[in-house]
Amino acid sequence: MLGEAKHKIFTDLIQNASKEELVWMNDYITKLLPAQTSTVVVGNSSVNKITIVYGTETGNSKRLATDFASKAKQKSIHAKVIGMDQYRLSDLPKEEYLLALISTHGEGEPPIAAKKFYDHIHQNGFKLNSLKYSVLALGDTSYPLYCKTGEEMDEQFEKLGGVRIAPLQKCDVEYEADANAWFNSVLEKLSSTKIGVSQSSGAENVATVVAKKAGKQIYTGDVLTKINLNDRGSSKETWHIEIAAEGLEYLCGDSIGIVPENPSHIVDEIIRVVGIDSSKTINFKNEAFAFYDFLKNKINIVHLTERLVKQYADITQHPIPAGRMNLLDLLKIYPVKDVAQFEEIVVKMNAISPRLYTIASSPTAHEGEVHIVVVKDTYEVDGDTKFGLCSDYLSQILTEEKQKFFVQPNKRFRLPAPDKDIIMVGPGTGIAAFRSFLAERDATGATGKNWLFFGEQRFATDFLYQTEIQNWYETGVLTKVNLAFSRDQEEKIYVQHKMLQNSAALFEWLISGAYFFVCGAKDPMSVDVENALLKIIEQHGNKTSEEAKKFLEHMEEEGRYEKDVY
Numbered sequence: 268m269l270g271e272a273k274h275k276i277f278t279d280l281i282q283n284a285s286k287e288e289l290v291w292m293n294d295y296i297t298k299l300l301p302a303q304t305s306t307v308v309v310g311n312s313s314v315n316k317i318t319i320v321y322g323t324e325t326g327n328s329k330r331l332a333t334d335f336a337s338k339a340k341q342k343s344i345h346a347k348v349i350g351m352d353q354y355r356l357s358d359l360p361k362e363e364y365l366l367a368l369i370s371t372h373g374e375g376e377p378p379i380a381a382k383k384f385y386d387h388i389h390q391n392g393f394k395l396n397s398l399k400y401s402v403l404a405l406g407d408t409s410y411p412l413y414c415k416t417g418e419e420m421d422e423q424f425e426k427l428g429g430v431r432i433a434p435l436q437k438c439d440v441e442y443e444a445d446a447n448a449w450f451n452s453v454l455e456k457l458s459s460t461k462i463g464v465s466q467s468s469g470a471e472n473v474a475t476v477v478a479k480k481a482g483k484q485i486y487t488g489d490v491l492t493k494i495n496l497n498d499r500g501s502s503k504e505t506w507h508i509e510i511a512a513e514g515l516e517y518l519c520g521d522s523i524g525i526v527p528e529n530p531s532h533i534v535d536e537i538i539r540v541v542g543i544d545s546s547k548t549i550n551f552k553n554e555a556f557a558f559y560d561f562l563k564n565k566i567n568i569v570h571l572t573e574r575l576v577k578q579y580a581d582i583t584q585h586p587i588p589a590g591r592m593n594l595l596d597l598l599k600i601y602p603v604k605d606v607a608q609f610e611e612i613v614v615k616m617n618a619i620s621p622r623l624y625t626i627a628s629s630p631t632a633h634e635g636e637v638h639i640v641v642v643k644d645t646y647e648v649d650g651d652t653k654f655g656l657c658s659d660y661l662s663q664i665l666t667e668e669k670q671k672f673f674v675q676p677n678k679r680f681r682l683p684a685p686d687k688d689i690i691m692v693g694p695g696t697g698i699a700a701f702r703s704f705l706a707e708r709d710a711t712g713a714t715g716k717n718w719l720f721f722g723e724q725r726f727a728t729d730f731l732y733q734t735e736i737q738n739w740y741e742t743g744v745l746t747k748v749n750l751a752f753s754r755d756q757e758e759k760i761y762v763q764h765k766m767l768q769n770s771a772a773l774f775e776w777l778i779s780g781a782y783f784f785v786c787g788a789k790d791p792m793s794v795d796v797e798n799a800l801l802k803i804i805e806q807h808g809n810k811t812s813e814e815a816k817k818f819l820e821h822m823e824e825e826g827r828y829e830k831d832v833y
Contacts, residue, residue, distance in 0.1 A: 272730045324380070366403070366404045372374075375412030401434075401449075403438065403449055486515060486671065496505045516630070520682065529569065544607065566618060582611055584607065622657035625697075641696070682708070691704065694721060700722055701786065718747040719747075721748070726752045766799045785832060786831040788833070801815045801816065
């Protein structure tokens with residue numbers, strides 16, 4: 268027990284501490300306490316080793332797994348950390364204590380690196396009766412299938428005979444505090460609770476109590492400017508959009524999320540085809556909406572997933588081939604029986620997901636404003652030209668209109684110290700992050716050198732931010748600039764080719780401590796850039812291909828190789 272004076276100091280400290288500070292204090296106090304035993308005891312057996320597997324796209328799960336392994340070591344528990352893509356699946360039935368850290372991507376899908384592991388546990392034919400496990404699911408509450416992969420993995424381990432050490436923990440984008448609380452609860456369970464006994468015997472799986480997050484801050488801004496950065500004759504529309512908002516806070520490298528609206532003419536046509544009153548009320552996720560507002564602003568009605576098309580077929584009993592379709596096309600080709608059947612279909616559809624756009628402005632140089640770069644997505648379906656929902660919506664937005672958005676932090680894509688050198692590879696809309704970086708370094712007088720690789724189709728029509736880039740070069744903010752315009756000559760030239768042409772100098776920057784950033788299309792651009800980078804390291808570092816990979820992995824571990832790709 269604490270005396271009255273110490274108790275007051277203690278409670279004042281706790282009440283004024285942030286969640287992150289509370290986690291740190293908890294860890295610090297834990298380290299001060301002497302370990303009572305050399306191993307953690309569960310029931311009548313000693314736990315001295317666990318396996319931590321992770322599935323990740325961005326590296327968050329891997330970083331957490333490594334941090335958790337260090338914590339486990341302090342408890343005299345050896346933790347084997349391994350990616351799901353490297354895990355030997357035949358070892359799974361032998362596991363006793365397994366922690367799985369998994370993120371969710373796309374339409375509720377596992378990361379590519381985790382798909383083999385995920386598919387394996389969903390196949391029949393084996394049991395995991397010796398397994399004690401817990402799952403940490405990383406996700407984003409802005410998306411309708413939040414933490415879906417983690418949920419499915421947790422359920423499947425139980426179906427295979429596993430017993431939970433601690434309940435499934437879902438984590439939003441600000442995951443550190445929740446993740447650490449979950450792992451502390453796992454260690455506590457291992458050290459104090461018999462795992463595997465029924466609840467009637469008095470042992471219960473008690474969920475970690477974590478304060479509910481306040482959620483993302485939604486800003487309502489005024490659209491100041493909208494400019495098409497492509498000149499006449501370009502095959503593209505790339506829009507520069509500026510939005511001003513009160514109390515706006517972000518950092519270079521962050522993104523903003525925008526929830527688009529469905530096109531009015533499609534909504535009107537759906538209402539006409541179904542024959543429904545646009546003012547009729549419908550309940551969706553415990554909220555009531557007029558049907559027009561519901562179709563316009565709440566659910567995704569374009570390019571439905573195969574799962575939703577199949578769901579439509581099951582309800583209407585129409586033999587619809589597998590594939591993706593718009594709701595309006597489905598209604599016209601495979602009509603609903605009546606309004607009630609239509610309502611049954613739409614309440615099961617996905618909410619409109621936010622689209623993320625890397626911020627192209629600097630909080631110092633463009634105070635109170637956020638800028639984004641949006642290329643209008645155009646594609647063909649059965650000979651008809653279609654547009655991406657959000658890019659089409661933003662291409663038609665008007666200045667002085669109101670626009671809601673939220674800031675999506677990206678803690679792994681940050682400018683280094685002002686005196687550090689940076690190399691930036693950002694073709695197309697990938698230039699967004701580096702316009703932000705360069706504007707910030709210019710405004711703050713950073714002394715580090717800056718090297719930009721930019722590419723697009725044609726110099727005359729597609730040189731995004733040409734004037735700004737030229738000015739930064741002329742004033743010395745940009746130390747080096749290399750441009751690749753792929754369609755200006757018979758042989759296509761891309762940013763990776765420019766890297767190889769400047770390989771010796773690029774390698775000198777790397778070994779001198781430069782940070783290497785890539786922003787833009789994930790496939791094939793970022794893959795081609797990484798392959799070129801490995802080739803440069805191998806050639807100028809006199810390394811084997813494996814040694815070059817380790818060199819790049821070490822850069823990544825140091826935070827000197829970062830990607831913001833999509």
